[in-house]
Amino acid sequence: MKVLVTGGAGFIGSHIVDLLIQNGIEVCIVDNLITGNVKNINSKAKFYNVDIRDPELINIFKQEMPQYVIHEAAQINVVNSIKNPIEDASINILGTINILECCRRVGVKKVIYPASAAVFGEPKYLPVDENHPLNMISQYGVSKHTVEHYLDVYYRLYGIEYNIFRYSNVYGPRQDSSGEGGVVAIFMDNILKEKQSYIYGDGNQTRDFVYVKDIARANLMAINYTIPNGIYNICNNNQISINELFSIMTNILRKSKLKPIYKKSRDGDIRNSYMIYKKIYDKIGWHPQYDIISGLEDFVKSIQ
Structure with missing residues (x-):
């Protein structure tokens, strides 16, 4: 093949x-x-x-x-x-x-x-x-x-x-943290370098993250x-707020003292979104093997 x-x-x-x-x-x-x-x-x-x-x-x-x-x-x-x-x-x-x-x-x-x-x-x-x-x-x-x-x-x-x-x-190793890189990659780079991270809006907006x-x-x-x-x-069929994501990542990286700065929400940003994977699970049994914590831990392990 x-x-x-x-x-x-x-x-x-x-x-x-x-x-x-x-x-x-x-x-x-x-x-x-x-x-x-x-x-x-x-x-x-x-x-x-x-x-x-x-x-x-x-x-x-x-x-x-x-x-x-x-x-x-x-x-x-x-x-x-x-x-x-x-x-x-x-x-x-x-x-x-x-x-x-x-x-x-x-x-x-x-x-x-x-x-x-x-x-x-x-x-x-x-x-x-x-x-x-x-x-x-x-x-x-x-x-x-x-x-x-x-x-x-x-x-x-x-x-x-x-x-x-x-x-x-989608998040994980090799993701670009510049430009429109995913928020996980951006946070990862900032937290590791102890640079300032920014959250747009109140941080309570939710997303579905898949490893x-x-x-x-x-x-x-x-x-x-x-x-x-x-x-x-x-997808992961689970929603997590951007505030929760940042907190989980700082805890995993043992940088819990770092805090984000909040900026005005951006036009066009979606408030809440998460998806369901039942269709593909019913067809071939696919389901995510990583939740957000195990995925982030694997991500960190791969770059340390």
Whole structure:
């Protein structure tokens, strides 16, 4: 079995690659290293420094002939999507069409695609399930959702199976703490360096955090088990406030004397959100193996 992973030098993609290789699966990576890091690349994977929009990408597919594609490469910065929607659409939509065309031409069996909880906007009910109404509030959310339709069309026209995974807030080793890096990575960096951390709003807003190793395992299971085409939430089915998160992290890192500074809440920030994973659990038995505390403890262990 061979799997091609786009974005395999990135935060989530590199963890998926590592787990696939640990399970004896042959892996090749396509990544342009704009946001990915060469240090994340598993030495047992074949690496191609190529943009997913490159017309020559088909030559890699013809050479490698993967049975599965895990398509993690994307423009993920919400602010950038608003400032430069053409670039966002170019990478997330046109780049994915290029991937799908390559899949069609070489007979790829299945594509696994990470969508985003950004498609839901401010939840109308909690927990958020796969049938929750969509309410995209950024170009990023629109571009990610557009790809969901393309995946369905390529299945109906060409028989390419697909699984769409809507991740909640992913955290763990190798996550970027700069720019729009996840709040866990930002807090981790600040607390370790005893730098000031900032919380926007009163800190009582809640999120659902899922550990990156649980994300990787969901992707592995989607290859090893028969899972019907469709959309699946990959999450923790649990909500935690940003205040609680900061307190847990300072306790784990033994920096409990550190306190955050509160700033005015940002426009567009969602107040409360958490998701439910019952659908994928019912299909293949996936559930998170890490709660927020065990995930953070594993994260800390990996960087100390």
